[in-house]
Amino acid sequence: MANLTIDGRPIEIEDGATILQAARQAGLTIPTLCHHPVLEPYAACRVCMVEASFKGKNELVTACNTVAQSGMEILTSSERALKARRLNVEMLLARAPAAEPVRRLAEELGIDHPRFPVGDPEEKCILCGLCVRACEQIVGASAISFLDRGTERVVSTPFGEESEACIGCTACAYFCPTGAITVEDAHGRTVLHDEMVLGPATAIRVPSRQAVPMVPFIDKEACIHFKTGACQVCAKVCDRGAVDYAQEDKVREVEVGSIILATGFETFDPRRIPAYGYGRYPNILTAMEFERLVNASGPTGGKVLLADGGEPRAVGIIHCVGSRDENYHEYCSRVCCMYSLKFAHLLKEKTKAAIYDFYIDMRCFGKGYEEFYHRLLKEGTHFIRGRVSEITPLALTEKEEGKLIIRVEDTLLGAVRRIPVDMAILAVGLEPGLDHNRLAKTFNISCSQDTFFLERHPKLAPVASFSDGIFLAGTCQGPKDIPDTVAQAGAAAAEALALADLGHVELEPITAVIDDTLCSGCRICIGLCPFTAIALDKEKGISVVNDALCKGCGTCVAACPSGASYQKHFRDEQIFAEIEGLLQPET
Amino acid sequence: MNPEPFEPRLVGFLCNWCSYTGADLAGTARLAYAPNVRIIRVMCSGRVDPQFVLKAFKEGADGVLISGCHPGDCHYQEGNYKALRRHRLLLRVLEQFGIEKERFRLEWVSASEGPKFQQVCNDFTAQVRKLGPLNLDGNGGGRHA
Numbered sequence: 062m063a064n065l066t067i068d069g070r071p072i073e074i075e076d077g078a079t080i081l082q083a084a085r086q087a088g089l090t091i092p093t094l095c096h097h098p099v100l101e102p103y104a105a106c107r108v109c110m111v112e113a114s115f116k117g118k119n120e121l122v123t124a125c126n127t128v129a130q131s132g133m134e135i136l137t138s139s140e141r142a143l144k145a146r147r148l149n150v151e152m153l154l155a156r157a158p159a160a161e162p163v164r165r166l167a168e169e170l171g172i173d174h175p176r177f178p179v180g181d182p183e184e185k186c187i188l189c190g191l192c193v194r195a196c197e198q199i200v201g202a203s204a205i206s207f208l209d210r211g212t213e214r215v216v217s218t219p220f221g222e223e224s225e226a227c228i229g230c231t232a233c234a235y236f237c238p239t240g241a242i243t244v245e246d247a248h249g250r251t252v253l254h255d256e257m258v259l260g261p262a263t264a265i266r267v268p269s270r271q272a273v274p275m276v277p278f279i280d281k282e283a284c285i286h287f288k289t290g291a292c293q294v295c296a297k298v299c300d301r302g303a304v305d306y307a308q309e310d311k312v313r314e315v316e317v318g319s320i321i322l323a324t325g326f327e328t329f330d331p332r333r334i335p336a337y338g339y340g341r342y343p344n345i346l347t348a349m350e351f352e353r354l355v356n357a358s359g360p361t362g363g364k365v366l367l368a369d370g371g372e373p374r375a376v377g378i379i380h381c382v383g384s385r386d387e388n389y390h391e392y393c394s395r396v397c398c399m400y401s402l403k404f405a406h407l408l409k410e411k412t413k414a415a416i417y418d419f420y421i422d423m424r425c426f427g428k429g430y431e432e433f434y435h436r437l438l439k440e441g442t443h444f445i446r447g448r449v450s451e452i453t454p455l456a457l458t459e460k461e462e463g464k465l466i467i468r469v470e471d472t473l474l475g476a477v478r479r480i481p482v483d484m485a486i487l488a489v490g491l492e493p494g495l496d497h498n499r500l501a502k503t504f505n506i507s508c509s510q511d512t513f514f515l516e517r518h519p520k521l522a523p524v525a526s527f528s529d530g531i532f533l534a535g536t537c538q539g540p541k542d543i544p545d546t547v548a549q550a551g552a553a554a555a556e557a558l559a560l561a562d563l564g565h566v567e568l569e570p571i572t573a574v575i576d577d578t579l580c581s582g583c584r585i586c587i588g589l590c591p592f593t594a595i596a597l598d599k600e601k602g603i604s605v606v607n608d609a610l611c612k613g614c615g616t617c618v619a620a621c622p623s624g625a626s627y628q629k630h631f632r633d634e635q636i637f638a639e640i641e642g643l644l645q646p647e648t
Numbered sequence: 649m650n651p652e653p654f655e656p657r658l659v660g661f662l663c664n665w666c667s668y669t670g671a672d673l674a675g676t677a678r679l680a681y682a683p684n685v686r687i688i689r690v691m692c693s694g695r696v697d698p699q700f701v702l703k704a705f706k707e708g709a710d711g712v713l714i715s716g717c718h719p720g721d722c723h724y725q726e727g728n729y730k731a732l733r734r735h736r737l738l739l740r741v742l743e744q745f746g747i748e749k750e751r752f753r754l755e756w757v758s759a760s761e762g763p764k765f766q767q768v769c770n771d772f773t774a775q776v777r778k779l780g781p782l783n784l785d786g787n788g789g790g791r792h793a
């Protein structure tokens with residue numbers, strides 16, 4: 062431990078810490094421009110000058126890279142320290158008059174104009190080297206460095222050319238204290254919608270705000286550490302030391318008594334309907350993207366903006382994209398009508414835009430849903446009944462210029478209409494997830510015609526599957542809204558609990574039995590049984606069925622050459638009698 | 649004279665998990681299909697003993713249908729493959745008895761294929777109707793002799 066005083070206050074700090082760290086620990090402020098806690102100190106800006114008295118010597122030192130030692134007496138705002146700081150800030154101001162933090166510091170220190178000749182009045186770079194250090198120490202790319210010397214010194218890539226070492230991580234811009242480095246779209250456009258990914262885009266993140274467990278994970282694809290081996294900033298700032306880069310994905314086998322499948326859905330990809338122009342024209346959004354856009358934590362802070370940053374004056378919401386369409390999915394996705402109405406309501410609330418809602422049928426089936434629809438009718442949303450045929454930027458009149466034109470047959474008017482809007486929202490339908498078929502194979506689940514998982518019975522067993530102990534919940538079984546999903550999930554959980562509570566498994570009484578007086582021990586049945594439920598009793602030389610393993614398919618019964626094997630409730634005689642009964646001559 | 653059209657008597661062995669459920673679906677969906685197919689439920693198409701088929705023909709059936717899950721979908725993993733093997737073998741036996749192979753059919757109908765079950769029934773009935781009654785003893789009394 063080192064004991065020193067700063068501005069007369071006694072401070073104890075661990076060995077090796079700098080004067081700046083000691084001051085910050087004591088809650089004292091020493092101004093600095095080139096310091097960042099995760100980077101090595103560099104002492105480039107020289108704004109953190111303090112007066113240090115130690116072992117009879119008195120000198121000016123930079124606080125950021127001078128190690129605090131016992132017996133030091135530090136003065137952060139002595140006349141001598143302030144004079145030096147003022148001079149340094151004055152020189153920085155002459156070099157980079159447009160740098161906001163420098164101007165703020167200059168104002169604080171009472172500097173109006175630098176006495177030195179001012180170079181470029183637009184210059185922002187103060188050559189603090191934060192970007193260069195970040196690129197080297199954090200990114201491990203060393204794509205930028207200082208070029209030239211003295212007054213000619215600049216930060217740039219080697220020879221000022223496009224650098225192959227740059228991985229485009231934008232860490233340099235993030236660390237730049239003066240905004241001298243900016244990240245721009247190659248075409249100079251305002252980038253709004255392109256960054257509308259769901260969730261934050263940092264490499265270490267919590268998957269969603271409702272995530273269970275609520276812990277962050279590292280996206281190895283995006284993490285700089287896994288690309289270059291450097292960085293490790295998250296480990297440095299984590300007080301608990303919880304970040305572990307050596308962790309690997311683990312496959313764990315868990316034995317369970319029952320399984321509930323709640324694997325959910327994917328949204329329909331509107332690129333499959335080329336006439337709707339999604340992905341080709343700007344301002345055509347899917348429902349999920351719009352949801353992100355109006356979200357207060359979204360890229361625009363919840364403002365509904367167009368790709369160029371303007372406010373929309375007309376918005377079209379198109380229902381049934383991919384649903385109720387023989388070319389894609391014949392079924393109704395059930396949730397789109399209601400979320401579309403919600404969007405219309407939000408748009409009314411947040412913008413002055415005219416809202417056009419293109420629907421086939423309004424399906425407001427739930428509690429309070431119809432009432433909500435009526436509220437929207439009163440709010441002045443324009444409801445147009447008819448399927449949209451096309452969304453195109455091709456204008457026919459001057460009024461349509463620069464707009465997206467929605468072509469639709471208005472079936473209530475009996476006319477084809479062209480409605481120019483600034484933004485189109487596609488209410489995409491629900492479809493089974495990408496690995497749906499693989500899951501169906503894994504769990505031996507049948508799928509219904511709409512390719513969702515098939516329940517055992519539509520009315521009597523809506524949460525059970527055809528496999529015992531496997532239950533279905535939510536949209537993997539068919540499109541449904543949140544209340545229905547919660548209800549089905551509750552039922553599935555109760556069914557699973559009922560099995561667990563019972564403590565034993567009830568089997569169908571249809572197992573195969575082998576008559577030991579008839580069995581010749583030929584072992585044909587043993588080879589046929591898919592469940593290895595039949596074994597040879599070596600002493601007696603006959604086959605024996607294990608009741609707990611037998612599922613009652615009857616394959617062994619059909620194959621037994623001596624008729625020794627029979628299936629309870631499906632005995633040969635019983636089926637023969639059925640055949641005779643069915644084929645009795647009509648009287 | 650305008651004789652009544654021949655109504656074949658057909659027996660269908662349907663597996664419990666796919667085809668029987670599919671037939672159930674055809675029913676709940678109100679899909680009308682030829683009533684000629686009389687259904688016997690078995691747990692698996694692999695349960696269908698060749699004797700059942702022979703017995704059905706003996707009792708006067710004009711055709712026999714076995715219907716199970718699609719390959720790979722069997723509730724008992726591979727019962728439908730066994731049915732497929734037995735069907736192939738049995739066809740050869742039936743030919744020796746003078747029973748046309750068109751009278752014995754194997755189909756895959758899944759639990760969601762109500763319309764397919766309807767089509768299979770209609771199709772098979774039409775096919776057997778074309779063949780006429782099964783004449784096993786050669787004197788036209790093959791049906792319920």
